[in-house]
Amino acid sequence: MKRENVFLNLDLSDLSAQPGALHIDNKIILIDNLDDVADEENANSLSFANYPMKLSFTIGLIVLSGGMKVKINLEDFEARAGDAIVVFKGNIGEFCSLLPDTRMVVIAFSDELFNVVKHINTALSIQQYIYTNPVFHLDEEFLDEALDIYKKMKAKMTETNNIFLEGILHGYAQVLMYSAYNYFVQRKKNTDNSLECNRNQEIYKLFMQSVQKNYMHERSITYYAGVLCISPKYLSQVIKNVTGRLASEWIADYVILEAKALLKSNKYTVQQVCDMLNFANQSFFGKYFKRKTGVSPKAYIKS
Template identity: 35%
Template sequence: MKKEDSPFRELHLLMLPDTGRTLMYKDELVLVDNIGISSDTDSVSDFIATSYPFKLTFTLALFCLCGTMRVRLNLKEYVLGKNDVLVILPGSIGECLEIGTDTEIVAIGSSTHRLIGEQQTSLSMAFLKFFTSTPLIHISQKDMEESMSLYHLMRAKLEQPDYAYKLEAVTGYLQVLSYNGYQWISDYNRKSLQRVENRQQQLFDDFLELVQAHYAEQRSMSFYAGKLCLTPKYLSQVILEVSDRHATDWIRDYVILDAKALLKSGRYTVQQVGDLLNFSNASFFGKYFKAAVGCTPRKYMLG
């Protein structure tokens, strides 16, 4: 499937919900939170509102001040609690599953690197590598308080009428915030040095990368085992040991995630979705989908 034909509904910067606390700088930066919003309003539950998978086209950092928020990101579930930060990179497939009525979230979305300046290549690569594999990180209360101070300073500058240097001021605050993020990564990695990554964990990670790249065309264990120069039996055992799930379940989940997005896109019939995902016929696709989701593709599409 070509990238330009991606079925996932894209979540653009301008689509972040307006809670009454939303600030925009041109088309490049959004600051939004639900701080102080009454828990009996729809704005809290709809803070990030979607009931289907979406693909982000920008970088989004979520800071949890209190309460809990549950999300699914690239098929993995994460629960944000107090002093947690979730960084979602462009191209990620996400879904907001639940947000507590007592939860306060601050979101900073940026569609460009211009606002944080030209960072060192090594630092930028470290940032991407870390948050690709570890999007959720816990920080100290002190670090969260500093982050919120920077956030409120940015808001103050954007709200200041006739201030001629909004770009420069906001860029400076974002640079400090991004360098703090590099420090969080450094601290996390230093604490993790004692944990030696074993061969099985690496195989599991490599397997998921392959599945993410090929699930639309390949659903057989022999294909993935061949790519990793292993026997299907051994690879299946490793995946089960590491994740407590069968390898075929992981493949199925990627296929179903894509199928759901295709069905909800409004661009394809059930038959076409089955064809796009390389099912031999609509009947086989229907049985595969119903076994995983509990309803037929058509019922899901119209529901």
């Protein structure tokens, strides 16, 4: 059965159309409500994804006051003053509610610009850390640094006659991303002193790429080990060592996320979702879904 798109895509062009948004060729977008009156209407003006949307870019939000509830990949999170939220391209985000006094800044990067930091030795480990911890508290020093860079970028955006504007903004963006990566390295060192990029990191990267491509029809660790030309036991050990989670858990994350989206779309029956995700029968799908979520597919639809 051919699957229709469940989520609408949120593109940089959609974001740049938001009130007060500043951008440079839809590669860097800045939005904030720092100068607005603190009320519910102005807080909600930044709520640009009021239903689940798949991002075609990487976005970072810093909450300066108030707070909000969001869903990232259909999981609930709450952010308060001093917290940051990072959502990578391809993930699913949704604003659920914002407090009336919420003040925040938003920075979105195109994939082209975000890729400048992917060569960093620790990039994979940092991205995996952020993927599992998309909402986190910033210490005062880094919060001030990030906000200072944001304000400088915002000020430069108004210099329309500056022939080097794009290069300057790209430079500021790189400073911000490198500073952020350094912050995460130091943060992660508190819990894990091993951030070396090695063969295990490469296996993890290739495994995740393969899962993202094939999870709709393959859930077997043996399959993914075969793609990488290694044994299932070795793949399991590597993924556990790199991420602290089982390979099967990463596969299940994608399967369950897709299943939840399909079920909540109200477009398909449980049997149709079962077929789309290549389960042998509805009974097996129901048991798999309940084991991972604690509820049956039908109960999830009603929740």
